[in-house]
Amino acid sequence: MASSPVLQSAIATASNNQTGVDPSYMASMLTAIAQTESSGNQNAAAAPTAGNPNPTSKGYFGITDAFSQQWGGQSTASLDPGWQATTAATGLAYYTQLYNGNTELALAAYNKPASAAAINTYMNNNPGTSFAYAANATGNSASLTYVNQVESNSATPLPGSTATNAAIDAAANPAPTYTVADSDNIPVVGNVTGQAVTTQVAANVTPTLIVDTDLTLTPWYKDSDLVRGTKKLNAFNPPVSFQILLPNGQLLGHPGAAPITLRLNASIKTYDIEQSHVVNNTITRTGMMMTMWGQQADLITGTASTGAFMNQLGLTQFMSMSTLDVQTQQLLNQSFDLSVGDEAMYKLANQPSALRVAAEDCFMEFLALFKNNGVVYFQPTNQQAQPIYNGTVNTTQQTGVTAWSPLAGSSTYEASYRNNDVLTRGEVVFYFGTNTYYGYFKSLNWRMDAEKPYQWDFNFVFQVEHTSSATFFPN
Amino acid sequence: MAQASDFSDVLPPYGDHELSPIQLPTRGEWALQPVPITPSAIDNAGPGAAVGDVNIPNARNFTIRAALYPYVDYVVVRLPHRGLTSTGAADPTQAAYYRFLINPSSVSVSKQTEDSQTMARAGWQFGVWGEGFTTISLSGKTAGQYFTNGLTNYFKEFTLSYRNLQQLMLVFGNNGYFYEGEVSGSPSSYAQQAFQRRRIKLHQDVELMVGNFIWHGMFQSLTVTQDADTPFLANFELKFMAWKEQYRSSSPYHNGKPNTIQRGHSYGEYTQYVTSMSISNAAQTQSLNQPSSSMGTEFLSYVRGAASQNT
Numbered sequence: 001m002a003s004s005p006v007l008q009s010a011i012a013t014a015s016n017n018q019t020g021v022d023p024s025y026m027a028s029m030l031t032a033i034a035q036t037e038s039s040g041n042q043n044a045a046a047a048p049t050a051g052n053p054n055p056t057s058k059g060y061f062g063i064t065d066a067f068s069q070q071w072g073g074q075s076t077a078s079l080d081p082g083w084q085a086t087t088a089a090t091g092l093a094y095y096t097q098l099y100n101g102n103t104e105l106a107l108a109a110y111n112k113p114a115s116a117a118a119i120n121t122y123m124n125n126n127p128g129t130s131f132a133y134a135a136n137a138t139g140n141s142a143s144l145t146y147v148n149q150v151e152s153n154s155a156t157p158l159p160g161s162t163a164t165n166a167a168i169d170a171a172a173n174p175a176p177t178y179t180v181a182d183s184d185n186i187p188v189v190g191n192v193t194g195q196a197v198t199t200q201v202a203a204n205v206t207p208t209l210i211v212d213t214d215l216t217l218t219p220w221y222k223d224s225d226l227v228r229g230t231k232k233l234n235a236f237n238p239p240v241s242f243q244i245l246l247p248n249g250q251l252l253g254h255p256g257a258a259p260i261t262l263r264l265n266a267s268i269k270t271y272d273i274e275q276s277h278v279v280n281n282t283i284t285r286t287g288m289m290m291t292m293w294g295q296q297a298d299l300i301t302g303t304a305s306t307g308a309f310m311n312q313l314g315l316t317q318f319m320s321m322s323t324l325d326v327q328t329q330q331l332l333n334q335s336f337d338l339s340v341g342d343e344a345m346y347k348l349a350n351q352p353s354a355l356r357v358a359a360e361d362c363f364m365e366f367l368a369l370f371k372n373n374g375v376v377y378f379q380p381t382n383q384q385a386q387p388i389y390n391g392t393v394n395t396t397q398q399t400g401v402t403a404w405s406p407l408a409g410s411s412t413y414e415a416s417y418r419n420n421d422v423l424t425r426g427e428v429v430f431y432f433g434t435n436t437y438y439g440y441f442k443s444l445n446w447r448m449d450a451e452k453p454y455q456w457d458f459n460f461v462f463q464v465e466h467t468s469s470a471t472f473f474p475n
Numbered sequence: 476m477a478q479a480s481d482f483s484d485v486l487p488p489y490g491d492h493e494l495s496p497i498q499l500p501t502r503g504e505w506a507l508q509p510v511p512i513t514p515s516a517i518d519n520a521g522p523g524a525a526v527g528d529v530n531i532p533n534a535r536n537f538t539i540r541a542a543l544y545p546y547v548d549y550v551v552v553r554l555p556h557r558g559l560t561s562t563g564a565a566d567p568t569q570a571a572y573y574r575f576l577i578n579p580s581s582v583s584v585s586k587q588t589e590d591s592q593t594m595a596r597a598g599w600q601f602g603v604w605g606e607g608f609t610t611i612s613l614s615g616k617t618a619g620q621y622f623t624n625g626l627t628n629y630f631k632e633f634t635l636s637y638r639n640l641q642q643l644m645l646v647f648g649n650n651g652y653f654y655e656g657e658v659s660g661s662p663s664s665y666a667q668q669a670f671q672r673r674r675i676k677l678h679q680d681v682e683l684m685v686g687n688f689i690w691h692g693m694f695q696s697l698t699v700t701q702d703a704d705t706p707f708l709a710n711f712e713l714k715f716m717a718w719k720e721q722y723r724s725s726s727p728y729h730n731g732k733p734n735t736i737q738r739g740h741s742y743g744e745y746t747q748y749v750t751s752m753s754i755s756n757a758a759q760t761q762s763l764n765q766p767s768s769s770m771g772t773e774f775l776s777y778v779r780g781a782a783s784q785n786t
Contacts (some may be wrong), residue, residue: 038542153586190735278594293594293596294598296594296599297592297599297601313659318547318688319547319549319686319723319726320687320726320727321725321726321727322725322726322727323724323725324725325725327548328547328725331547357728361727361728364687364722364727365729370586370606371606373588373603373605373606374603375603375605377605422603422604422605423603425603440588440590440601441588441605442587442588442590443584443585443586443587443588444586445580445583445584445585445586446581446583446584447582447584447688448581448583448584448685449580449581449582450580450581451580451581463590463592463601465599465601
């Protein structure tokens with residue numbers, strides 16, 4: 001930082017003497033500029049470059065002859081600290097007022113007025129556009145670099161800068177916090193008492209059981225970044241929940257961790273269970289022949305809604321996003337008009353998790369459950385170190401004629417094709433009220449309809465293989 | 476359209492190929508004939524100013540759109556290896572894209588489990604064989620057909636809305652197929668190749684993106700309905716069969732287990748066996764023999780004549 005007493009005195013005098021801008025604001029900017037332009041060297045002079053063979057900027061504040069003529073009242077710049085500070089303050093005060101207190105534009109104008117004007121025009125034509133985006137869009141990235149240097153050289157965030165505004169907003173609008181009241185415990189009778197897969201069991205399964213590492217991720221209903229309207233409702237009226245029972249009688253989960261539980265965001269809307277007996281009738285000349293086969297397996301049909309699609313900006317049709325790509329960033333920048341007070345919303349929308357949609361995330365977990373369906377797929381990643389067993393093949397492996405392998409019992413090409421084949425299966429455990437159904441999904445359909453915005457409707461058919469229900473009696 | 480590989484509209488002319496709209500190959504039973512036409516030709520052949528309105532067709536009418544530009548590419552059809560360079564030449568390293576002028580109003584997704592059930596004396600036996608094909612149905616309406624003097628049925632063939640629908644039919648017709656003789660040895664003009672069947676050489680998955688979903692598969696059916704009760708637009712229903720499902724990289728969701736195995740007739744596999752793919756330097760154009768200033772008018776007269784006979 002510029003620590004010369006002479007410079008500090010000059011800055012203080014110039015800041016207090018200029019009009020129209022808060023003196024402390026001016027002093028902060030001048031201090032940062034002096035550090036950027038000269039690193040506190042009174043006799044600094046710009047070196048010639050290919051683009052500017054005869055630079056005239058000099059002194060603490062890097063004042064050029066042109067700047068001197070416009071704001072210093074003399075044709076060439078002086079090295080006198082007092083004159084330098086006064087001239088710089090005069091120009092900065094003008095640009096600060098010209099750009100309505102926008103520090104970044106004022107600093108850019110101090111460095112290169114034409115670039116600042118172009119950036120300002122772009123920002124006016126594209127409300128909500130940030131200085132950084134506008135600088136790059138107008139080909140003035142050098143101005144952005146300069147402003148960033150000045151801001152980084154300031155001991156405290158400059159008033160009116162992006163960093164300062166963010167700090168002010170953060171103080172005025174602290175990030176929302178959510179208390180996760182509901183736990184993993186499923187308050188239903190008849191809960192499966194099985195345990196999650198242990199690490200040892202996972203290692204002893206042949207071929208080695210590959211447990212998806214995604215199972216360690218935070219479920220949507222415990223993610224405090226997600227906004228939803230069913231939180232309290234679910235605490236009183238538990239939604240439908242699912243678990244996966246493996247063939248060995250253990251519940252699927254990451255080895256050593258609790259079994260995974262999937263929940264619906266909103267409980268199902270309609271629930272039909274179809275029960276029937278199988279009877280074959282044959283009419284003969286001597287009478288009716290009947291063959292009774294017992295009860296048919298139950299079939300459950302459910303219709304449901306995902307629940308309202310909400311992100312941190314409210315109800316939305318926007319897809320759930322975990323990252324903001326350039327296109328989305330631009331769209332968001334155009335969506336908010338900072339001149340009418342949208343700045344807080346703009347900043348909120350630019351947070352990484354602002355566009356996560358709990359209802360969609362929940363449905364996607366349900367979709368993953370449907371895809372799994374209690375099935376154990378063949379993917380012997382650990383059986384062979386060769387990449388081909390991982391479901392990824394290179395060109396040679398794909399096109400070449402491969403030999404039969406006594407280890408895999410097939411050629412490598414055949415083995416790779418077996419990847420994701422059904423190896424064995426367990427069951428999906430479906431908790432609804434006091435009932436626990438074991439079976440698998442037969443179908444899943446969902447619909448995104450413009451007539452019913454902010455949600456998707458879906459229905460599923462669940463094939464029940466066996467059921468466990470509770471009945472209550474006074475104790 | 477701004478991008479060379481965007482097939483949402485008839486592509487803009489390139490240099491001296493002003494009358495050679497670039498198209499996707501289809502097998503041959505259905506062909507989209509590129510017909511150049513000028514606003515004055517439309518005016519001369521149709522009622523134009525004769526109806527008493529001072530507005531006459533002009534070049535801007537071809538791009539009138541009441542539909543808002545989409546906020547985000549929520550629905551996109553992607554055809555891998557069908558891209559074009561900025562000069563309109565085929566570029567198999569790029570993909571072609573189709574976007575709806577307005578997105579379908581309804582998207583229905585259907586998934587089925589492949590299973591079987593057998594009843595035995597000791598109870599039932601189930602077999603579960605994994606997930607079957609995913610079927611996606613998209614239905615919606617085209618944007619309003621705007622041309623000179625506003626919404627129109629008379630000039631609908633020239634509207635952006637109608638061309639967007641035609642391009643959808645073209646994408647549907649192509650459906651990821653590559654044909655033998657797309658370039659070398661094939662007739663170069665539409666007149667010569669009309670209705671001449673091509674043989675399918677390979678098929679590359681069509682990719683349908685809806686929201687966070689990316690489905691790999693092919694189109695099954697397309698139904699276009701025009702209804703006098705809802706004039707100035709068309710209704711469509713599109714069915715897509717998918718065998719792979721992925722998610723956009725910007726989504727919070729993780730794709731399933733990797734499986735990069737290509738089917739034997741995919742583009743990537745085919746190019747491993749055929750070292751010099753003929754399409755690699757191919758211009759996927761259907762050029763007219765010689766641009767004819769009267770052809771557009773003749774075509775228009777033909778259409779109107781046929782229409783008048785039918786009515």
